[in-house]
Amino acid sequence: MRNAKGFIVLVDISGYTKFIRSHNAQKIPFIGKQLARKTESHAEHIISDLLEKVITELEGTLTVNKLEGDAVLFYSEPEDLNEYPKLLIDKIQDSFEVFIARLTDIIFCESCPCDACHQMGNLRLKSFVHYGDFIIKKVSRFEEIAGENVILAHRLMKNSIDISEYIVFTENVTEVCDLEYLGETEKRTENFESLGEVPISVFYPNSSILEDNKIKNMSFFQKFISMNRYFKNMKSRKELAEKYVPAL
Secondary structure, three states: OEEEEEEEEEEEEEOOOHHHHHHHHOOOOOOHHHHHHHHHHHHHHHHHHHHHHHHHHHEOOEEEEEEEOOEEEEEEOOOOOOOHHHHHHHHHHHHHHHHHHHHHHOHHHHHOOOHHHHHHHHOEEEEEEEEEEEEEEEEOOEEEEEOHHHHHHHHOOOOOOOOOOEEEEEHHHHHHOOHHHHOOOEEEEEEEOOOEEEEEEEEOOOOOOOOOHHHHOOOHHHHHHHHHHHOOOOOOHHHHHHHHOOEO
């Protein structure tokens, strides 16, 4: 176990209600359970695919600590606080573009009748950035970060922001990086039990899903064929963890 100081970053996919709807699908006679299984397997593949693209974009600038459901926990220990914070923020912004681009590329999956594929257009990315002290400890064969600042970063995910796509920066981040170059940011205060009031700055990326003309002009049959090819080799978050989370 050792003490560290640096950035704690969480990226989280929001907008997926697959479990509620797929559980309702189980009530349909005869085919309910099959529909539920299909919905959950397609949801797992789509989420894993999108997370992989985001991880690949951020890897090198940040270290993956662990996958947490539809979220990924990263950290970094930069030596140079003059240039690194802006490099990190630019990379996080790039990850939003990568996410939207990939979502647009696979929008043909909406031709699938399962709930997960019908809801995929609602998916968005959120990111939470904090700076401070934390502990790096060994857990089994892996490293895990812990401490009050890690808890704070996770608490930020349960906030009062009613928009599904944004980047949250804590006051600690603004002390080591001037966010003015981003343009307009919203100043807010979130209140968390045992932590009290936490001042944050929120940046809302200007991105939206734009259907590519190639996909827009595809016939239903072409979309269906593309969808079947896409789901041929299923991905899982367990496989992502084995690929990206470093063992000691």
